[in-house]
Amino acid sequence: xxxxAMPSVPAEQSQQLRFQLIxxxxxxxxxxxxxxxxxxxxxxxxxxxLDEEILDYVSRQLKLPPSWVYGVATFYNxxxxxPQGEHICVVCMGTACYVKGAxxxxxxxxxxxxxKDGDTTEDGQLTLMTARCLGNCSLAxxxxxxxxxxxxxxxxxxxAAIHTKATLTAAAKEKNA
Amino acid sequence: xxxxxxxxxxxxxxxxxxxxxxxVFLCYSTPCIAAGAEQVKTALESLIKEKQLNxxxxxxxxxxxxxxxxxxxxxxxxxxxxxxxxxxVTPEQAREILLHSIEQxxxxxxxxxxxLPFFARQTRIVLSNNGEIDPEKIEHCIARGAYSALAHVxxxxxxxxxxxEIKNSGLRGxxxxxxxxxxxxxxxxxxxxxRKYVVANGDEGDPGAYMDRTIxxxxxxxxxxxxxxxxxxxxxxxxxxxxxxxxxxxxxxxxKAIKAAERRGLLGSRVxxxxxxxxxxxxxxxxxxxxxxxxxLMTSIMxxxxxxxxxxxxxxxxxxxxxxxxxxxxxxxxxxxxIMEKGADWFASFGTDKSKGTKVFALCGEVVNSGxxxxxxxISLRDIxxxxxxxxxxxxxxxxxxxxxxxxxxIPAEFLDTPVDYESLKELGSIMGSGGLxxxxxxxxxxxxxxxxxxxxxxxxxxxCVSCRVGTVEMYELLKRITDGSAMLTDxxxxxxxxxxxxxxxxxxxxMTAPNPVLNTLKYYRDEYLAHIENKSCPAGVCxxxxxxxxxxxxxxxxxxxxxxxx
Numbered sequence: 001x002x003x004x005a006m007p008s009v010p011a012e013q014s015q016q017l018r019f020q021l022i023x024x025x026x027x028x029x030x031x032x033x034x035x036x037x038x039x040x041x042x043x044x045x046x047x048x049x050l051d052e053e054i055l056d057y058v059s060r061q062l063k064l065p066p067s068w069v070y071g072v073a074t075f076y077n078x079x080x081x082x083p084q085g086e087h088i089c090v091v092c093m094g095t096a097c098y099v100k101g102a103x104x105x106x107x108x109x110x111x112x113x114x115x116k117d118g119d120t121t122e123d124g125q126l127t128l129m130t131a132r133c134l135g136n137c138s139l140a141x142x143x144x145x146x147x148x149x150x151x152x153x154x155x156x157x158x159x160a161a162i163h164t165k166a167t168l169t170a171a172a173k174e175k176n177a
Numbered sequence: 178x179x180x181x182x183x184x185x186x187x188x189x190x191x192x193x194x195x196x197x198x199x200x201v202f203l204c205y206s207t208p209c210i211a212a213g214a215e216q217v218k219t220a221l222e223s224l225i226k227e228k229q230l231n232x233x234x235x236x237x238x239x240x241x242x243x244x245x246x247x248x249x250x251x252x253x254x255x256x257x258x259x260x261x262x263x264x265x266v267t268p269e270q271a272r273e274i275l276l277h278s279i280e281q282x283x284x285x286x287x288x289x290x291x292x293l294p295f296f297a298r299q300t301r302i303v304l305s306n307n308g309e310i311d312p313e314k315i316e317h318c319i320a321r322g323a324y325s326a327l328a329h330v331x332x333x334x335x336x337x338x339x340x341x342e343i344k345n346s347g348l349r350g351x352x353x354x355x356x357x358x359x360x361x362x363x364x365x366x367x368x369x370x371x372r373k374y375v376v377a378n379g380d381e382g383d384p385g386a387y388m389d390r391t392i393x394x395x396x397x398x399x400x401x402x403x404x405x406x407x408x409x410x411x412x413x414x415x416x417x418x419x420x421x422x423x424x425x426x427x428x429x430x431x432x433k434a435i436k437a438a439e440r441r442g443l444l445g446s447r448v449x450x451x452x453x454x455x456x457x458x459x460x461x462x463x464x465x466x467x468x469x470x471x472x473x474l475m476t477s478i479m480x481x482x483x484x485x486x487x488x489x490x491x492x493x494x495x496x497x498x499x500x501x502x503x504x505x506x507x508x509x510x511x512x513x514x515x516i517m518e519k520g521a522d523w524f525a526s527f528g529t530d531k532s533k534g535t536k537v538f539a540l541c542g543e544v545v546n547s548g549x550x551x552x553x554x555x556i557s558l559r560d561i562x563x564x565x566x567x568x569x570x571x572x573x574x575x576x577x578x579x580x581x582x583x584x585x586x587x588i589p590a591e592f593l594d595t596p597v598d599y600e601s602l603k604e605l606g607s608i609m610g611s612g613g614l615x616x617x618x619x620x621x622x623x624x625x626x627x628x629x630x631x632x633x634x635x636x637x638x639x640x641x642c643v644s645c646r647v648g649t650v651e652m653y654e655l656l657k658r659i660t661d662g663s664a665m666l667t668d669x670x671x672x673x674x675x676x677x678x679x680x681x682x683x684x685x686x687x688x689m690t691a692p693n694p695v696l697n698t699l700k701y702y703r704d705e706y707l708a709h710i711e712n713k714s715c716p717a718g719v720c721x722x723x724x725x726x727x728x729x730x731x732x733x734x735x736x737x738x739x740x741x742x743x744x
Binding site: 032033035037040041071072075076077078079093095096098131132134135136138139140149151 | 207208210211212245246381382383384385386387390421422423424460461462463464465466477478479480481482483484539541542543547548579582613615617621626629630633636637639
């Protein structure tokens with residue numbers, strides 16, 4: 001469940017709901033300290049990122065020092081402490097993709113959207129990330145856009161795909177409003 | 178469930194399948210879905226609805242069939258007659274193929290030739306169920322014999338016999354190290370402890386490798402069965418399967434498979450009517466390459482920072498929470514059930530003297546048929562690249578094959594006839610690794626490839642030991658200077674010295690093998706490095722070389738600036 005999935009619930013209440021989802025995961029693992037990574041996974045899935053408040057909450061619930069929780073959260077690439085953009089583009093930089101020109105795609109995306117690898121654009125629209133191999137080497141160069149796998153891409157086709165996606169969401173938002 | 182009811186269910190399902198006029202297998206793995214398998218499936222389903230054919234045929238959404246670059250793949254298996262495989266199928270073609278097959282009219286779309294070397298040259302042991310079953314349906318797996326080896330082991334063999342069978346088969350760790358599995362199993366079995374664990378390593382971090390993902394996605398029950406057999410053999414009641422965070426589909430399918438197996442009494446307490454209890458839990462990684470290292474993986478299962486710890490004690494003596502732990506790669510576990518079913522001698526009949534059985538490779542890069550292949554150990558690299566892989570596209574010239582990911586190296590063209598096994602690859606300065614095999618043509622620049630892997634290692638170094646943490650950064654800087662034109666000859670010397678240092682003083686496999694791609698490319702492609710430094714030219718035309726050396730001192734001063742000899 002992501003932030004976008006519950007638009008009608010007031011912010012405070014939705015926040016509470018999300019903490020309940022963390023509690024659910026905590027209970028599932030019987031508050032075992034060893035389940036820290038599982039709980040952080042659940043928290044990130046619910047909130048989209050892990051901020052200080054969440055980390056603090058998890059550390060108190062699991063009776064672990066905050067430094068321990070922070071250490072784990074920052075060790076793994078999967079966890080992110082900053083809010084993510086509306087769209088997330090992950091470019092695979094595995095060997096097969098690299099030899100087929102993934103580096104060029106990243107450079108051109110960075111220029112087009114004036115965003116650095118690993119950062120989010122100022123308007124919060126796009127987060128650009130690179131991955132160490134998404135395991136779809138026969139589709140090289142490949143990337144995922146909001147979880148959807150796009151194979152045999154070029155810089156131009158990726159930029160086009162991102163623009164299409166942004167337009168679609170904007171249109172959908174307008175319709176809702 | 179007990180062995181008899183397992184057999185009965187297998188027979189029932191086989192009968193059901195035989196009664197169908199037609200079985201349609203559609204490859205439903207990630208690459209094929211990205212190529213449009215979903216639309217093909219919808220088209221086929223609507224056609225079946227239209228013509229009301231549900232009783233006569235079924236569509237099986239299978240795991241990976243292999244030739245991923247030819248997807249979406251569709252295989253038609255009529256009750257009578259020969260089966261046909263079609264490549265790059267569009268929804269319209271799929272309709273045509275199905276309609277004509279039902280009406281037994283000749284199909285217009287051209288099928289793949291039955292003797293295509295891509296399939297004919299492979300020996301499928303681990304992947305034998307791929308493309309034959311729907312991985313989310315346990316009945317399909319049972320009909321193909323899943324869990325029968327477990328039933329046999331539990332009721333007719335002692336743990337010692339199981340370990341010896343694995344030892345006799347000559348199975349070696351498929352994660353890259355190649356440690357004899359039987360020896361490891363016996364070590365854990367003999368370790369005295371009241372609790373033991375079995376861990377399957379599915380943290381496949383090597384870029385360019387996706388064998389484990391495919392095995393877990395396409396045939397999860399085979400991995401679970403292998404783990405259960407291992408649990409019985411070493412005396413463990415709890416297993417963990419650690420899956421990379423980047424593989425959500427594999428994780429989802431495993432969760433489903435574990436639940437289905439537990440419901441039928443194939444896992445859990447009193448497995449298959451015996452006194453053996455075995456539970457398997459899934460742990461999802463969070464994106465750290467170093468967690469592929471066994472001690473780091475175990476700290477990660479225990480919810481900590483995935484940093485390796487010194488060995489000994491080995492996990493076989495003291496692993497998860499200090500208890501003896503058997504840790505093997507997913508592919509190793511996938512080999513266990515066939516060995517138990519068909520015997521150690523049968524397994525040992527494949528492969529070479531020291532490397533038995535088969536190996537799954539992810540063949541990709543500049544090759545016509547990229548995809549997942551399983552070949553007997555000892556096959557030559559030439560056969561893999563030019564026979565199975567179909568050579569390089571657009572008349573490209575073979576330059577190198579990269580194996581072993583960031584811990585391996587590049588094998589140049591003159592060694593194309595080397596047999597692929599653990600020892601031969603090691604002699605060439607590469608390693609078998611987990612099985613990524615990337616073919617490169619003349620447009621790949623070797624110092625640039627080495628830089629790519631070094632960047633990977635510096636990023637993934639966990640930071641625990643200094644030589645790896647600092648060494649990878651320094652090596653990367655040197656390689657960057659070589660590829661941007663600001664390097665001098667002395668840099669090459671420093672680089673080589675650093676490589677040796679990091680190799681010898683790092684704690685875990687990541688650091689120890691991080692210099693491999695550099696050393697290996699320096700060995701075979703030294704002239705390319707020299708061309709970058711001396712002539713400021715990149716033979717492959719990749720590097721920009723727009724920088725100048727940081728300090729171009731007069732010769733006598735430069736000599737004094739390098740204190741290497743004096744120190």
